[in-house]
Amino acid sequence: MKKSVLFGALTLAGLAAGAAQAATLDDVKARGSLNCGVTTGLVGFAAPDANGVWDGFDVGVCRAVAAAIFGDASAVNFVPTTGQTRFTALASGEIDMLARNTTWTFSRDTDLKFDFVGVNYYDGQGFIVPTALGVSSAKELDGATICIQTGTTTELNLADFFRANNISYVAVPIETNAEGQQQYLAGACDAYTTDASGLAATRATFENPGDHIILPEIVSKEPLGPLVRHGDNEWGDIVMWTLNALIAAEEYGVTSTNVNELAAGTDNPEINRLLGTEGELGAMIGLSNDWAKNAIAAVGNYGELFEKNIGENTPIGLARGLNAQWTNGGLLYSPPFR
Template sequence: MGGCERRTETPPADVNEALPAKTTTLPTSTESPTLAAIKKRGRLNCGVHQGLVGFAFTDNRGAWRGFDVDFCRATAAAIFGDPDAVRFVPLTAEQRFEALRDGRIDVLWRNTSWTMGRDTGGELSFAGVNYYDGQGFLVRRALNLSSASELNGARVCVQAGSTTELNVEDYFRTRGIEYRPVVVKTEEEARQAYAREACDAFTADISALAAARTTLPNPQQHVILPDVISKEPLGPVVRRGDDQWTAVIRWTLNALILGEELGVTKANVAALERDSQDSRVRRLLGEEGEFGPSLGLPRTWARDAIAASGNYGEIFERNLGQQSALNLARGLNAQWSARPSGLIYGLPIR
């Protein structure tokens, strides 16, 4: 892939277009208005990044791939039993919240930080955290820097109107370090400015920096400094006011996390559904309880989500971990029970 962002032709976001209705979901008397509209439409409208390696991008055949993309597919599978019953809507940072507010998308799975301001603004709700990130700096190895505190007087590329811009301003101001911000409209422009040496450093979430580095002509000539200057809990966002739809997204995410914790994988989910005597696994896979119908989903909602994209660990490794070009360590995104432990903790289904 030649760049973090690929420009592809995207059909108009006609959310009213009716597709053939699916019949795999169960009705409920208290069904979410959002979920009811999705079922009537026949597909999920999922907002994603317009092109970020590892998270959301189109491959050479035009198919959407990535960490967030897999969560979109898992959500569609939980609703319809079909991971392809989803329309991906690529959005810039500036477009993402407005697209959610005006109903062009049903859920935003797009490396978005959960902050108090966003959560208490009255229009948005975060349903969980699927990636714990932090902001850092990408610099040329030839500068021989060991810390961001050595960037005195440096030109720093940063995206406008983002938490990234605010964080970097706070970082340098509190340390009394002079810097020259090179503020551009999009992440793509920031990466391009860094690549042509219009700035000395590029600041963004560390995962985005790792993605950017893979697209540079000589990735080994660039290094991510060890400083982590912020906490960036990334997760799915929905419109406020539809609590049941928020629960659908929250519990789909938790089902994928529990799948990894309980050893349920894309490869063995069918066998475990048939043979497992572990009550935790049986509840997860719909063999015990009415957890899916309580959400307005089929009993097999979690099984279908795992069968579509794999469990959380499989999604991580394929897109961001050792099986990917980014080769990111699990770190904080390891399971709470792993050694060393991380922050990923699935809520119990019971």
């Protein structure tokens, strides 16, 4: 074992040692904390606050999973990743899950050997331009210089969109959102493109957000969700059903404030099963029976998480739109807890 550890550490691509693959849950429990990959900083989704504590919409998913496993939402090590390092970090076992506004695509799910466990934000790619530029549609951007994060689906969509509309552009590749923001504000590029939610979050941090508009075109589908390594389905189930629990909790009206009260027992059997008052759902995924209750108590339900971090009352000000519950005309739909 010693020898294999030595060799593993020396392996060229930084592949991690040993059989970390099989039982991620055991590894996480033995370590006593969850390693969760997030962005290097996108306000509202994942960014350290003034005290250095990570906070945000994606961070909430990480904390919910940690709370479901340990009953402690702070048992998370946040690992900041860029568009280029995120997949290697997950594949090598450096992180247990990735919650970093990552788009669910066919090749990432199959060829890159990952499993997307759901969607926590339905998004699409947009463009932000200075109002002074006088551009009202992305199709007017012929010949423009556009800042773009490398290693993202937006990089590929951009090539597709401009080709489909038979117009040209100059790409300025950048590594992180912060770099993109700086380049864009310095005028090194005419437009900055990323997921519309990311644009809203970035614009919220500008000195004069009113001087910039997000163009109406949404040029792609970007279902963003947490993902895990392919091959450990038990671990994938835990992340998937923690996310579903947050979504279902909103549907049933379970919030962080009333969850303890409801956990005492209600006349809705679905809520009772979700919160572990009835049935043995927790044991089926190798967790305690109050796993979902802990997750909801720690971060709130999906709606609370949304409103607190990126909702209309925050500087980012995103409407629920597609991310409303199915009962309200959105796409959020958790399978039943049964």
